[in-house]
Amino acid sequence: MDKFETFTGIAAPLPIINVDTDMIIPKQFLKTIKRTGLGVNLFDEMRYDDNGNEIPDFVLNQPAYRDAEILISGENFGCGSSREHAPWAIKDFGIRTIVAPSYADIFHNNCFKNGILPIVLPQDQVDVLMKDAEKGQNARMTVDLEAQTITSSDGEVFHFEIDSFRKHCLLNGLDDIALTLEKVSAIDSFEAQAGQARPWV
Amino acid sequence: MSPKTLYDKIWDAHLVDTAEDGTSLLYIDRHLVHEVTSPQAFEGLRLAGRKVRAPEKTIAVPDHNVPTTADRVNGITNEESRIQVEALDTNAKEFGVHYYPVSDVRQGIVHIIGPENGWTLPGMTIVCGDSHTATHGAFGALAHGIGTSEVEHVLATQTLIQSKSKNMKVEITGQLAPGVTAKDITLSIIGKTGTAGGTGYVIEYCGEAIRSLSMEGRMTVCNMAIEGGARAGLIAPDETTFEYIKGRPHAPKGAQWEAAMEWWKTLYSDDDAHWDKVVTIRGEDIAPVVTWGTSPEDVLPIDAVVPAPEDFEGGKVQGAKRALEYMGLTPGQRLQDIEIDTVFIGSCTNGRIEDLRAAAKILKGKKIKPGLRAMVVPGSGLVRAQAEEEGLAQIFQDAGFEWRLAGCSMCLAMNPDQLAPGERCAATSNRNFEGRQGRGGRTHLMSPQMAAAAAITGRLTDVREMMTPEPEPA
Numbered sequence: 001m002d003k004f005e006t007f008t009g010i011a012a013p014l015p016i017i018n019v020d021t022d023m024i025i026p027k028q029f030l031k032t033i034k035r036t037g038l039g040v041n042l043f044d045e046m047r048y049d050d051n052g053n054e055i056p057d058f059v060l061n062q063p064a065y066r067d068a069e070i071l072i073s074g075e076n077f078g079c080g081s082s083r084e085h086a087p088w089a090i091k092d093f094g095i096r097t098i099v100a101p102s103y104a105d106i107f108h109n110n111c112f113k114n115g116i117l118p119i120v121l122p123q124d125q126v127d128v129l130m131k132d133a134e135k136g137q138n139a140r141m142t143v144d145l146e147a148q149t150i151t152s153s154d155g156e157v158f159h160f161e162i163d164s165f166r167k168h169c170l171l172n173g174l175d176d177i178a179l180t181l182e183k184v185s186a187i188d189s190f191e192a193q194a195g196q197a198r199p200w201v
Numbered sequence: 202m203s204p205k206t207l208y209d210k211i212w213d214a215h216l217v218d219t220a221e222d223g224t225s226l227l228y229i230d231r232h233l234v235h236e237v238t239s240p241q242a243f244e245g246l247r248l249a250g251r252k253v254r255a256p257e258k259t260i261a262v263p264d265h266n267v268p269t270t271a272d273r274v275n276g277i278t279n280e281e282s283r284i285q286v287e288a289l290d291t292n293a294k295e296f297g298v299h300y301y302p303v304s305d306v307r308q309g310i311v312h313i314i315g316p317e318n319g320w321t322l323p324g325m326t327i328v329c330g331d332s333h334t335a336t337h338g339a340f341g342a343l344a345h346g347i348g349t350s351e352v353e354h355v356l357a358t359q360t361l362i363q364s365k366s367k368n369m370k371v372e373i374t375g376q377l378a379p380g381v382t383a384k385d386i387t388l389s390i391i392g393k394t395g396t397a398g399g400t401g402y403v404i405e406y407c408g409e410a411i412r413s414l415s416m417e418g419r420m421t422v423c424n425m426a427i428e429g430g431a432r433a434g435l436i437a438p439d440e441t442t443f444e445y446i447k448g449r450p451h452a453p454k455g456a457q458w459e460a461a462m463e464w465w466k467t468l469y470s471d472d473d474a475h476w477d478k479v480v481t482i483r484g485e486d487i488a489p490v491v492t493w494g495t496s497p498e499d500v501l502p503i504d505a506v507v508p509a510p511e512d513f514e515g516g517k518v519q520g521a522k523r524a525l526e527y528m529g530l531t532p533g534q535r536l537q538d539i540e541i542d543t544v545f546i547g548s549c550t551n552g553r554i555e556d557l558r559a560a561a562k563i564l565k566g567k568k569i570k571p572g573l574r575a576m577v578v579p580g581s582g583l584v585r586a587q588a589e590e591e592g593l594a595q596i597f598q599d600a601g602f603e604w605r606l607a608g609c610s611m612c613l614a615m616n617p618d619q620l621a622p623g624e625r626c627a628a629t630s631n632r633n634f635e636g637r638q639g640r641g642g643r644t645h646l647m648s649p650q651m652a653a654a655a656a657i658t659g660r661l662t663d664v665r666e667m668m669t670p671e672p673e674p675a
Contacts, residue, residue, distance in 0.1 A: 020632075022636055023634065027615045033284065050622070050640070079396055080632060083348075104400065106332060163364065180362065186217050
């Protein structure tokens with residue numbers, strides 16, 4: 001996984017609550033056996049009409065937001081299925097940070113596994129950033145994970161909280177499996193002891 | 202010893218390691234795998250030269266993509282679906298995990314076949330790359346959905362990196378009124394707490410109304426814990442649970458059964474355990490419900506009317522406006538006047554034998570409204586066989602339902618079973634999101650009984666009106 005470094009990018013406003021994983025990447029795109037190539041179908045049913053033509057009003061189709069790297073949205077973002085295709089599509093489009101008041105649990109988890117930073121801020125602060133994002137190409141915000149801040153295009157700084165282990169993994173681009181395999185002897189001994197205590201498992 | 206919840210007890214029994222910041226490594230007893238969320242995980246193992254650490258604890262089955270029509274014996278026509286199912290065939294063989302191929306009578310929806318074959322047992326940790334893994338919580342197991350990266354992690358290490366959730370108790374007191382089901386319980390809870398009400402929590406469902414449910418009903422309740430935002434939902438095991446498990450192919454036997462029972466009987470929340478959140482609902486207050494919008498929290502009793510956006514607050518005002526437009530509904534319209542085109546009975550929420558019995562009871566001797574498309578998709582090949590033996594299949598077919606083979610089918614419409622734009626469906630599944638059952642399709646969630654009633658009248662219908670003899674609808 002790539003290291004998560006400080007960046008400045010365009011933020012796109014998506015003021016919808018309960019953005020679900022079916023919206024982010026509809027099921028017809030889950031048939032892939034790869035992790036890449038899903039960006040073109042991100043928000044497919046909101047982004048394209050029945051003939052596959054772009055719907056000009058949709059935020060990511062507007063010229064100002066085609067290169068957005070940050071998405072500002074409503075509460076309970078990413079609810080629904082466990083499909084990791086949702087963060088894969090987001091990442092493949094080029095979005096590296098999401099800002100919302102809250103996320104669904106599995107989606108939130110999946111973001112970290114893919115180098116995406118899901119920032120949680122209180123609703124009133126999200127509202128400020130949402131307004132800022134409406135400035136289009138001028139809505140360039142800076143995300144600094146080390147300092148745990150996102151800075152609006154006006155220079156207003158918002159501090160966010162993040163789990164220290166997840167922060168460490170994102171900053172260093174660490175692979176979870178390799179980290180866990182360092183503890184293989186603990187897994188071995190747990191397995192041996194649990195096998196004694198609960199042999200029917 | 203300090204008092205613990207059931208979740209605390211299962212968590213503690215599976216803790217391999219805890220770091221200073223509280224990040225824990227949890228041992229996984231059962232890993233269920235399906236074709237959609239696993240190909241990238243197996244590919245990851247292959248690229249890194251890793252093996253599946255515990256293939257004997259890993260169970261794979263194709264369910265999401267598989268066609269449910271009889272011609273599937275000739276192979277899957279859709280090329281992408283076929284490739285995904287073939288990838289699972291290959292991966293299961295190469296990595297040596299338990300496998301139920303499409304041709305196996307035991308094939309079915311992963312959350313139905315796990316319990317059915319005795320893989321799901323109390324006190325276990327169970328994961329699957331599928332959010333409805335919460336279903337297995339009905340057995341007093343800690344079961345939840347994971348992403349594909351985590352699938353790879355569990356395949357490689359048999360553990361999961363987790364931070365502990367908070368404890369939430371949802372108590373359903375008293376008894377349910379006639380016509381009210383487990384589905385109405387679980388939808389009513391989400392209607393009350395919202396789709397994010399459980400975020401950050403593991404829910405334990407308890408109370409007399411929950412205790413009175415069969416295992417099938419308990420699975421329906423736990424299945425939708427995820428729609429309420431919770432990581433998992435569980436119910437403490439009791440005699441109903443043990444009775445269900447006993448004799449299943451992979452359940453413990455003989456001395457091991459006795460040993461297991463000894464532990465299983467300790468799996469309950471202590472009286473003075475700490476709860477971070479408590480929700481109580483009177484069973485008597487729950488009515489047969491349907492959803493009107495595009496979020497599972499958009500729940501109302503069947504005798505209510507379509508709400509107006511102004512009835513809500515905050516972001517939900519816009520949400521409701523968008524939902525009403527998508528669903529083609531007008532505020533003030535009676536829910537019972539909403540006409541439907543399609544009825545879907547099935548899914549991991551309501552595709553078990555008891556669900557089919559309940560629907561068949563309403564449909565017996567009746568016909569579906571002419572012009573309606575109605576299908577029953579049993580949750581597994583074994584459910585299908587049992588329903589045929591009990592004569593349920595005949596009742597459905599006589600009524601005008603299509604009698605399908607097992608799979609996820611129109612719950613998420615990855616296979617050919619889909620709604621056309623604007624089509625409206627009475628569904629026993631779990632999600633009414635925009636486009637869930639097909640682009641532009643409109644979904645109303647409800648119980649199997651309510652879906653059967655809707656099939657007869659061609660509109661959303663109060664099943665209670667059909668439970669007493671009444672003239673045939675026009």
